[in-house]
Amino acid sequence: xxxxxxxxxxxxxxxxxxxxxxxxxxxxxxxxxxxxxxxxxxxxxxxxxxxxxxxxxxxxxxxxxxxxxxxxxxxxxxxxxxxxxxxxxxxxxxxxxxxxxxxxxxxxxxxxxxxxxxxxxxxxxxxxxxxxxxxxxxxxxxxxxxxxxxxxxxxxxxxxxxxxxxxxxxxxxxxxxxxxxxxxxxxxxxxxxxxxxxxxxxxxxxxxxxxxxxxxxxxxxxxxxxxxxxxxxxxxxxxxxxxxxxxxxxxxxxxxxxxxxxxxxxxxxxxxxxxxxxxxxxxxxxxxxxxxxxxxxxx
Amino acid sequence: xxxxxxxxxxxxxxxxxxxxxxxxxxxxxxxxxxxxxxxxxxxxxxxxxxxxxxxxxxxxxxxxxxxxxxxxxxxxxxxxxxxxxxxxxxxxxxxxxxxxxxxxxxxxxxxxxxxxxxxxxxxxxxxxxxxxxxxxxxxxxxxxxxxxxxxxxxxxxxxxxxxxxxxxxxxxxxxxxxxxxxxxxxxxxxxxxxxxxxxxxxxxxxxxxxxxxxxxxxxxxxxxxxxxxxxxxxxxxxxxxxxxxxxxxxxxxxxxxxxxxxxxxxxxxxxxxxxxxxxxxxxxxxxxxxxxxxxxxxxxxxxxxx
Numbered sequence: 001x002x003x004x005x006x007x008x009x010x011x012x013x014x015x016x017x018x019x020x021x022x023x024x025x026x027x028x029x030x031x032x033x034x035x036x037x038x039x040x041x042x043x044x045x046x047x048x049x050x051x052x053x054x055x056x057x058x059x060x061x062x063x064x065x066x067x068x069x070x071x072x073x074x075x076x077x078x079x080x081x082x083x084x085x086x087x088x089x090x091x092x093x094x095x096x097x098x099x100x101x102x103x104x105x106x107x108x109x110x111x112x113x114x115x116x117x118x119x120x121x122x123x124x125x126x127x128x129x130x131x132x133x134x135x136x137x138x139x140x141x142x143x144x145x146x147x148x149x150x151x152x153x154x155x156x157x158x159x160x161x162x163x164x165x166x167x168x169x170x171x172x173x174x175x176x177x178x179x180x181x182x183x184x185x186x187x188x189x190x191x192x193x194x195x196x197x198x199x200x201x202x203x204x205x206x207x208x209x210x211x212x213x214x215x216x217x218x219x220x221x222x223x224x225x226x227x228x229x230x231x232x233x234x235x236x237x238x239x240x241x242x243x244x245x246x247x248x249x250x251x252x253x254x255x256x257x258x259x260x261x262x263x264x265x266x267x268x269x270x271x272x273x274x275x276x277x278x279x280x281x282x283x284x285x286x287x288x289x290x291x292x293x294x295x296x297x298x299x
Numbered sequence: 300x301x302x303x304x305x306x307x308x309x310x311x312x313x314x315x316x317x318x319x320x321x322x323x324x325x326x327x328x329x330x331x332x333x334x335x336x337x338x339x340x341x342x343x344x345x346x347x348x349x350x351x352x353x354x355x356x357x358x359x360x361x362x363x364x365x366x367x368x369x370x371x372x373x374x375x376x377x378x379x380x381x382x383x384x385x386x387x388x389x390x391x392x393x394x395x396x397x398x399x400x401x402x403x404x405x406x407x408x409x410x411x412x413x414x415x416x417x418x419x420x421x422x423x424x425x426x427x428x429x430x431x432x433x434x435x436x437x438x439x440x441x442x443x444x445x446x447x448x449x450x451x452x453x454x455x456x457x458x459x460x461x462x463x464x465x466x467x468x469x470x471x472x473x474x475x476x477x478x479x480x481x482x483x484x485x486x487x488x489x490x491x492x493x494x495x496x497x498x499x500x501x502x503x504x505x506x507x508x509x510x511x512x513x514x515x516x517x518x519x520x521x522x523x524x525x526x527x528x529x530x531x532x533x534x535x536x537x538x539x540x541x542x543x544x545x546x547x548x549x550x551x552x553x554x555x556x557x558x559x560x561x562x563x564x565x566x567x568x569x570x571x572x573x574x575x576x577x578x579x580x581x582x583x584x585x586x587x588x589x590x591x592x593x594x595x596x597x598x599x600x601x602x603x604x605x
Contacts, residue, residue, distance in 0.1 A: 095482065097478065097481070097482060100478065100481065102405070102406045110309065125484055125485075125486050126484075128481065128482055128483070128484045128486075129483070129484025132482065132483070133482035135478065135479065135482075136477065137475060138481045139473075139475035139478070140477065140479075141476060141479065141480070142476075142497075142498065142543070151483065151485075152480075152483030153486060155480075155483065155484065155485045155486075155489045155493070156483075156484050156485075199479070201485065202479075203482075206483055206484055246414065259563055292500070
């Protein structure tokens with residue numbers, strides 16, 4: 001029990017990396033879009049993703065529209081909003097997972113390090129191996145732990161012994177100590193939280209640059225959730241992380257920037273309502289709707 | 300309050316519903332008993348009639364005018380080679396089709412029509428496939444009444460049902476496995492090869508074996524394309540010719556008979572002794588089908604464990 005509370009406390013008091021308090025620094029490109037009271041405040045850091053007027057259609061349904069957003073490098077950016085606001089859809093636009101839905105169509109431009117990932121010449125496989133993804137429900141393959149981790153690395157032709165690749169990724173995902181003696185065990189025999197960290201290790205083994213997380217803790221208990229959140233804070237030193245979450249506390253705990261999305265009318269057109277540093281969004285939102293959502297008045 | 304204890308004996312609507320529930324149990328038990336006992340009776344009858352004829356001679360003799368000298372040798376050779384041809388032509392085509400439809404094909408109206416018609420094709424009577432085989436393979440392609448023509452005809456017959464069973468097995472694989480692989484930068488084929496297929500193989504095997512079991516017992520289609528009933532040589536390639544591919548493959552152009560055709564021929568013979576031969580041949584065929592099913596179960600379990 002003492003261990004448990006210590007763990008909980010540790011989870012709450014993760015040292016936050018220094019983050020800019022002032023966001024209205026006159027960054028050349030971002031500043032043009034920023035007005036002093038504009039609820040959308042593009043971060044001053046270098047952008048990994050630069051979204052310009054991005055929209056998404058599922059057949060005749062306009063799921064999201066008009067999203068203009070810069071995702072800063074080596075930061076955690078949280079996408080929050082009520083169910084059906086399009087935050088998961090937006091996330092899946094970033095690694096072209098929406099390609100797998102035949103009726104999906106993306107408009108606007110999504111630039112990744114300056115390259116339009118929806119350009120004709122772009123191969124989605126090249127995009128996805130640079131931009132890893134962790135899903136809502138842990139989805140380890142029905143293979144051994146080691147085979148799970150090395151799968152992505154092997155299909156992408158990454159050299160090295162399976163054992164070493166697995167060890168490195170599992171250490172990064174803070175799972176190594178728990179599984180180092182059971183690498184041949186099926187990944188399905190792990191607990192939910194371990195499975196999710198296995199999925200994170202699997203994504204890391206491909207040596208991505210960005211990791212997308214689609215509600216990674218929604219199927220986990222609070223302790224497993226805290227472990228993942230600690231891990232996110234650790235990983236952001238080397239990676240850019242974008243996380244979709246339903247849990248406002250989680251967004252407040254792990255993210256540096258928060259984007260609040262809302263469907264304009266019932267079930268239609270998710271749009272970006274407010275975007276900025278997490279501490280500002282959660283303490284002094286500029287939009288009434290953001291405040292209503294954060295304080296639990298709807299959603 | 301003690302004397303106001305609630306009544307928990309079933310009464311009124313609950314009693315009626317329970318009555319229906321209990322009755323249903325006996326109805327389903329009755330259905331099972333009826334089906335199984337008919338099967339057992341048929342099996343018993345066959346064994347009683349045919350067991351006395353089962354012997355090594357029966358398996359190694361050629362057909363004869365004399366029931367006690369007649370054997371199943373050419374029919375067994377024919378069935379063996381025919382199944383080999385059928386399996387090697389139908390399985391790759393059927394599984395490949397299923398993979399394409401489920402994993403690669405565009406989702407449009409044309410594909411919907413194709414899928415519906417696959418189901419229709421699986422329901423077409425086998426004699427129709429016999430006519431098709433006669434027209435295409437025997438006549439048009441000039442294969443004559445050969446093993447090859449027979450094997451292709453049976454392959455044609457079982458492809459639709461194998462495709463449907465394989466599609467079903469592929470669809471059972473959770474989409475999260477496919478998405479997980481694709482999100483790691485796997486190509487479509489890598490996701491299919493390493494994540495979808497290994498998990499679909501048990502189901503594909505089951506469907507495939509059911510199809511082959513149907514082919515191994517097929518009579519009508521083969522009678523149509525002219526399987527012979529009285530053959531005094533071993534159909535199919537001679538194993539002695541193994542070093543010479545041309546001679547080996549020439550064996551596939553020979554005419555043939557198979558066990559079900561032999562059973563049919565013996566059972567329509569008016570003489571009682573030949574009926575016993577038919578029963579004995581049925582036993583041989585049954586053992587063959589059961590061995591196939593066992594093999595399928597073993598393969599399935601091996602894949603399931605990995």
